[in-house]
Amino acid sequence: MGKFEEFDSVVVRFAGDSGDGMQLVGSQFTTTCAMMGDDVATLPDFPSEIRAPAGTVFGVSGYQVCFGNGGIFTPGDKVDVLVAMNPAALKTNLQLMKPKGLIIVNEDAFTARNLEKAGYTASPLEGDALADYRVCRVKMGQLTQKALEGSTLSPKQVDRCKNFAALGVTYALFHRSRDSTDKWLQKKFGAKPDLLEANVKAFEAGVSFGASGELFPTTYRIRKRTRSPEPGNYRQVTGNSAAALGLIAAARRANLPLFLGSYPITPATDILHELSKHRNIATIFQAEDEIAAAGATLGAAFGGSLAVTTTSGPGFSLKSEFINLAVMVELPMIVINVQRAGPSTGLPTKTEQSDLLQALWGRHGESPIAVIAASSPRDCFDATVEAARIALKYMTPVILLSDGYLGNGAEVWRVPALEDLPDLRVTKRTDPENFLPYGRDPETLARPWVVPGTPGLEHRIGGLEKADGTGTVSHDPENHEKMVRLRAEKIARIARDLPPTEVLGDPRSELLVLGWGSTQGVIRRAVENLNAQGTPVACAHLRHLNPLPSDLGTLLRKYKKVLIPENNMGQLWYRIRAEYLLDIERLNKVQGQPFRADEIEAKIKSMLSSGAQR
Amino acid sequence: MSGDSVKSEAKTVATGLAKKDFISQTDPRWCVGCGCYSVFNRLTGVFPTMGIPRENFAIISGIGCSSRLPYYASTYGFHTIHGRAPTVAMGLKLARPELSVWVISGDGDLLSIGGNHFIHLIRRNPDIKVILFNNQIYGLTKGQASPTTRAGTKTKTTPGGAFDAPMKPLSMAIAAGATFAARITDSDGEMMGEVLSAAAAHKGIAFVEVMMNCLMFNDGAFTPITDKAQRSENTIRLKHGEPLVFGANRDKGLRLNGFSPEVVAAAGARDLLVHDVSNPDSSLAYLLSQLDQAGEGRPVPLGIFRQVSAPVYSDVMGAVAMPDEAAIARTLRGNTSWTIGNDGGIRSSD
Numbered sequence: 025m026g027k028f029e030e031f032d033s034v035v036v037r038f039a040g041d042s043g044d045g046m047q048l049v050g051s052q053f054t055t056t057c058a059m060m061g062d063d064v065a066t067l068p069d070f071p072s073e074i075r076a077p078a079g080t081v082f083g084v085s086g087y088q089v090c091f092g093n094g095g096i097f098t099p100g101d102k103v104d105v106l107v108a109m110n111p112a113a114l115k116t117n118l119q120l121m122k123p124k125g126l127i128i129v130n131e132d133a134f135t136a137r138n139l140e141k142a143g144y145t146a147s148p149l150e151g152d153a154l155a156d157y158r159v160c161r162v163k164m165g166q167l168t169q170k171a172l173e174g175s176t177l178s179p180k181q182v183d184r185c186k187n188f189a190a191l192g193v194t195y196a197l198f199h200r201s202r203d204s205t206d207k208w209l210q211k212k213f214g215a216k217p218d219l220l221e222a223n224v225k226a227f228e229a230g231v232s233f234g235a236s237g238e239l240f241p242t243t244y245r246i247r248k249r250t251r252s253p254e255p256g257n258y259r260q261v262t263g264n265s266a267a268a269l270g271l272i273a274a275a276r277r278a279n280l281p282l283f284l285g286s287y288p289i290t291p292a293t294d295i296l297h298e299l300s301k302h303r304n305i306a307t308i309f310q311a312e313d314e315i316a317a318a319g320a321t322l323g324a325a326f327g328g329s330l331a332v333t334t335t336s337g338p339g340f341s342l343k344s345e346f347i348n349l350a351v352m353v354e355l356p357m358i359v360i361n362v363q364r365a366g367p368s369t370g371l372p373t374k375t376e377q378s379d380l381l382q383a384l385w386g387r388h389g390e391s392p393i394a395v396i397a398a399s400s401p402r403d404c405f406d407a408t409v410e411a412a413r414i415a416l417k418y419m420t421p422v423i424l425l426s427d428g429y430l431g432n433g434a435e436v437w438r439v440p441a442l443e444d445l446p447d448l449r450v451t452k453r454t455d456p457e458n459f460l461p462y463g464r465d466p467e468t469l470a471r472p473w474v475v476p477g478t479p480g481l482e483h484r485i486g487g488l489e490k491a492d493g494t495g496t497v498s499h500d501p502e503n504h505e506k507m508v509r510l511r512a513e514k515i516a517r518i519a520r521d522l523p524p525t526e527v528l529g530d531p532r533s534e535l536l537v538l539g540w541g542s543t544q545g546v547i548r549r550a551v552e553n554l555n556a557q558g559t560p561v562a563c564a565h566l567r568h569l570n571p572l573p574s575d576l577g578t579l580l581r582k583y584k585k586v587l588i589p590e591n592n593m594g595q596l597w598y599r600i601r602a603e604y605l606l607d608i609e610r611l612n613k614v615q616g617q618p619f620r621a622d623e624i625e626a627k628i629k630s631m632l633s634s635g636a637q638r
Numbered sequence: 639m640s641g642d643s644v645k646s647e648a649k650t651v652a653t654g655l656a657k658k659d660f661i662s663q664t665d666p667r668w669c670v671g672c673g674c675y676s677v678f679n680r681l682t683g684v685f686p687t688m689g690i691p692r693e694n695f696a697i698i699s700g701i702g703c704s705s706r707l708p709y710y711a712s713t714y715g716f717h718t719i720h721g722r723a724p725t726v727a728m729g730l731k732l733a734r735p736e737l738s739v740w741v742i743s744g745d746g747d748l749l750s751i752g753g754n755h756f757i758h759l760i761r762r763n764p765d766i767k768v769i770l771f772n773n774q775i776y777g778l779t780k781g782q783a784s785p786t787t788r789a790g791t792k793t794k795t796t797p798g799g800a801f802d803a804p805m806k807p808l809s810m811a812i813a814a815g816a817t818f819a820a821r822i823t824d825s826d827g828e829m830m831g832e833v834l835s836a837a838a839a840h841k842g843i844a845f846v847e848v849m850m851n852c853l854m855f856n857d858g859a860f861t862p863i864t865d866k867a868q869r870s871e872n873t874i875r876l877k878h879g880e881p882l883v884f885g886a887n888r889d890k891g892l893r894l895n896g897f898s899p900e901v902v903a904a905a906g907a908r909d910l911l912v913h914d915v916s917n918p919d920s921s922l923a924y925l926l927s928q929l930d931q932a933g934e935g936r937p938v939p940l941g942i943f944r945q946v947s948a949p950v951y952s953d954v955m956g957a958v959a960m961p962d963e964a965a966i967a968r969t970l971r972g973n974t975s976w977t978i979g980n981d982g983g984i985r986s987s988d
Contacts, residue, residue: 059976256978257971272970282960285729303958304956304957312755312758315755319722320726320729324733327730327733331733439967439975476714478693479692482692482693484716485715485717487717487719
């Protein structure tokens with residue numbers, strides 16, 4: 025192979041019809057990069073329809089991956105290399121390209137019919153429509169057909185292998201090892217030799233064609249890392265898988281049976297899928313609806329399990345009455361909301377952070393609850409363990425906010441040793457002496473967990489107001505106020521138990537960017553980019569949304585300016601202003617897509633250049 | 639070990655418990671004369687006969703007059719939210735199969751807001767007992783039409799008479815695949831005791847509909863089937879293996895005319911229906927369950943309609959156990975992982 029250039033990181037985007045297998049090749053490419061020791065971050069971006077009509081712009085499915093030798097916090101702002109399987113994919117993704125970026129098009133698909141479906145009046149491959157880019161034409165279909173000559177597969181089946189040809193081309197372009205994909209193909213199609221052979225041949229044809237030297241005058245390598253990653257076991261993980269694994273690990277550390285009550289809903293279903301692979305470890309209950317999933321979860325919590333329900337926005341709304349009952353009966357329960365764009369059905373496959381205020385306050389009555397958020401796909405593991413810790417220690421429901429971007433996005437994850445995770449063991453009360461169902465731990469205010477089957481401690485719980493201590497039904501006015509305040513105080517005390525808020529970036533900074541949830545990576549990217557240019561700016565990120573860390577008010581007051589970027593209309597911004605009476609700024613994006621770093625950088629720059637101070 | 643094997647245990651395990659051991663210190667606050675008392679009385683009479691220690695009972699309820707029952711029993715209890723008791727019971731039973739789990743509910747609770755949960759609870763056949771207090775009215779909210787309110791009944795929400803077609807809960811239960819389905823009245827304590835005992839001993843879902851008088855808001859709704867002077871003409875007592883005969887002089891019987899049960903003179907009739915609770919085909923039980931109102935020329939059957947054996951949900955699901963840390967560590971690593979050594983070298987872990 026001839027000339028090559030070295031990069032620290034590259035952004036590749038695969039785009040094609042929903043049926044073209046773009047999610048599959050994207051994840052193959054990602055796994056390969058991860059197993060070659062690169063850092064990765066991905067953004068699967070697909071429509072909510074299973075198979076929208078072929079060739080149309082609304083049927084385009086994309087998978088973006090950023091890989092490099094370290095410091096990869098986001099899937100990248102702009103695309104270096106686009107693989108476009110048809111005109112619609114080119115049309116919808118062109119605005120994401122970097123100038124001079126490389127576009128690999130499947131030339132076969134640029135037929136008059138497909139051009140028309142994509143809304144092109146003339147082929148963009150002719151003329152100077154793509155003059156700002158480098159265009160590389162590959163006849164993926166023909167390449168695949170030629171490689172599979174004599175195959176017993178139908179022409180349609182042959183055509184479906186062309187995604188592996190496309191994948192092969194990119195492996196040649198980036199000097200990727202074939203090992204991981206070869207192994208995957210063996211495993212996937214081992215039982216179907218004809219399909220195995222076809223996909224392997226298509227893949228090989230792509231690799232050979234890409235490596236022939238005619239296609240790419242220059243190829244790309246990732247510059248060697250200056251610092252090796254920490255030794256240990258690594259794997260690739262999506263946020264949803266990480267959450268499922270976090271639940272398993274937490275149950276083991278708590279020495280409790282794990283119970284999941286769930287109902288399928290995009291984009292949370294993959295947690296249910298992942299845990300369903302482990303039905304020998306966890307009790308998995310696919311309920312008749314979202315409410316039943318929450319009810320069964322609370323029933324299992326009553327029975328002594330580490331009980332979890334998973335959902336997304338519309339289901340989260342339905343679960344609110346059971347979350348409220350869990351607040352009243354003070355049982356540990358984890359509710360994972362993988363947020364999506366709303367309101368109502370909204371954009372099911374698109375990400376948003378717009379359920380924060382619902383999580384905090386979306387229940388009738390005074391109903392305080394612990395709310396935490398995951399900040400990256402791999403952090404979904406740690407966030408889940410933290411949710412379990414709080415739920416069990418404080419005997420409270422905990423809402424864990426993830427989102428579509430985290431749930432579907434993938435990262436390299438260093439698998440922690442179980443003994444490095446917190447000890448989550450709890451003591452269930454068995455002693456009948458002086459037993460009070462609503463007696464409280466003096467430190468945490470948690471009530472005792474007494475599970476049915478414990479002799480001598482039989483008692484009744486329910487949604488009616490409880491008498492302090494005895495837990496019997498009480499309509500007494502003073503008691504009600506006392507209980508409202510006790511429940512609030514119990515949640516507030518969690519703040520005593522939180523680590524100090526960490527600040528990253530330039531210590532001379534007078535501007536702090538405060539984030540929560542999935543904006544962590546992109547905020548850090550923006551702050552590091554600006555720091556590298558000599559602009560002083562710092563950032564902090566919140567894991568705990570309720571209670572807020574006790575040092576937060578003091579921290580925020582140290583800065584002349586504070587910016588809160590969110591994929592909503594300013595929900596944390598609203599909360600922080602109300603809590604601390606600080607005039608802070610916001611940056612909001614509600615397009616079903618995560619922020620790009622340049623968007624945050626631009627806002628920071630404009631804040632720094634404006635004289636106004638709060 | 640599970641609470642499923644109640645019957646065999648009853649013979650061998652003496653818990654030494656009596657009815658009084660199942661009554662809590664909270665005094666019931668149902669209206670004087672309410673049918674809720676009779677169910678509570680019989681239920682707490684059945685519990686000590688089951689050979690199950692008190693701590694292994696859990697009573698789960700929703701919202702309504704019926705659903706206050708857990709507070710009056712000295713077992714574990716959970717007064718949940720409107721219509722959702724089946725869901726909590728399901729989760730509890732899955733988490734703790736050894737418990738004897740009872741759902742106490744009313745017609746508004748179980749059939750209106752909880753209708754979906756009711757159907758699904760039954761079709762899964764968990765080993766849970768469900769008692770429906772059917773008074774054909776919303777009592778606790780003081781007198782609105784419920785899903786079982788008879789057409790024409792004047793209530794606060796239907797001053798001109800209820801017009802929705804009433805739901806037939808027993809038919810719904812049988813259609814959903816109930817492996818045990820029964821109907822009783824609040825006034826026949828003896829039958830209630832027998833049926834509740836049979837429900838307790840059944841392995842799988844047991845659904846018992848109690849026709850219950852609401853003195854305050856729907857008084858007399860069941861008089862034709864509970865009044866001593868009328869009930870033998872208006873009801874038919876189902877007994878396994880016996881022909882369907884009724885009447886004060888046991889002179890009438892039921893036979894099928896096409897797909898409809900019809901009343902004929904019992905004397906000399908050779909084609910009277912013979913009750914078979916164990917018939918795997920639920921069609922006949924369903925036809926009988928449709929007869930739920932006196933005064934339509936046919937008697938209201940009472941007793942056990944259906945009692946068949948079928949795989950129980952928790953058995954179908956299979957055993958679950960939390961493995962040791964080494965096994966969990968392998969689970970976390972998954973199928974594709976790699977190791978980075980101290981030298982920075984990458985080795986595939988496959």
